[in-house]
Amino acid sequence: MNFKLQINGxxxxxxxxxxxxxxxxLRDVLDLTGTKYGCGIAQCGxxxxxxxxxxxxxxxxxxxxxxxxxxxxxxxISTHSIGRQLQDAWLERDVPQCGxxxxxxxxxxxxxxxxxxxxxxxAIDVAMRGNLCRCGTYLRIRAAIKDxxxxxxxxxxx
Numbered sequence: 299m300n301f302k303l304q305i306n307g308x309x310x311x312x313x314x315x316x317x318x319x320x321x322x323x324l325r326d327v328l329d330l331t332g333t334k335y336g337c338g339i340a341q342c343g344x345x346x347x348x349x350x351x352x353x354x355x356x357x358x359x360x361x362x363x364x365x366x367x368x369x370x371x372x373x374x375i376s377t378h379s380i381g382r383q384l385q386d387a388w389l390e391r392d393v394p395q396c397g398x399x400x401x402x403x404x405x406x407x408x409x410x411x412x413x414x415x416x417x418x419x420x421a422i423d424v425a426m427r428g429n430l431c432r433c434g435t436y437l438r439i440r441a442a443i444k445d446x447x448x449x450x451x452x453x454x455x456x
Contacts, residue, residue, distance in 0.1 A: 301365045305330070306374025312361065320364045321345045321356035324371060332372035332401045336430070343429030346402035347371050353409035353425075370408075372401035380411050383449055387442035395433035403429050407443050415450040417443070 303310045305328065312327050324330040324347070333356055336344030340355035347356045348370035375381025384404050387393075394400045403426070410417055410425035417425065422440050431439070 299362075301361050303361070303364055303369060304367065305369045306371060307377060314361055316360060316362040318361045319357055320347070320359045320361055320369070323361045323364070324356060330371050330373050334398055334401060336399070336402075341428070341430075342399070343402040343406060344399050346405045346429065348405055348409055351409060351412055353406045353428075355428075370405070372405060375404065375408060378408065380408050380446065380450070383446045384408055384411075384442065387445040391438045391442040391445065393435050393438045393442055395435060399429060399431045403431065403439055407439070407446075411443065411446060411450065416447055 299316050300311060300313050303312060303323070310328060312323055314323055314327060321333060321335060324333045325335070333347055334344040335357065336342035338357050340358040343355070345356040346353050348354065349359070349364070349367050351368070370378070376385065381404070384407055388400065388404060406426055406429050410422065414421055419440065422443050426439065
């Protein structure tokens with residue numbers, strides 16, 4: 299079947315079975331390999347993308363469900379102000395070690411900060427709890443999110 303997907307601001311057409319997980323469409327059909335396979339059951343967060351701005355696990359979302367929504371992958375976040383700031387904060391805080399989970403981590407953080415630009419530690423922990431990091435960089439992740447939140451607080455209009 300042919301599906302039209304809106305990914306990173308561009309419309310893409312794919313010809314796959316309707317129940318194909320979005321993760322495999324992104325990685326295998328569209329060559330957007332920043333979205334990672336972790337567990338396949340929406341428990342680890344490595345496959346997190348934004349769907350209409352909300353953190354969503356691509357491993358359990360069918361391509362059929364992904365039609366007619368706005369999808370942002372890690373490859374597309376630099377066009378968003380919060381996404382660019384998160385990338386910078388991640389580097390400044392030296393967050394990535396192996397880096398495998400970081401795409402999902404950043405997209406979850408972007409979803410959080412888009413809906414709650416001034417989260418406290420509890421809000422950060424709740425928003426990020428579904429993203430596992432084998433390297434244990436959770437404290438640096440939280441610090442990077444707080445850095446961006448502080449920057450958002452000083453932006454005009456906030």
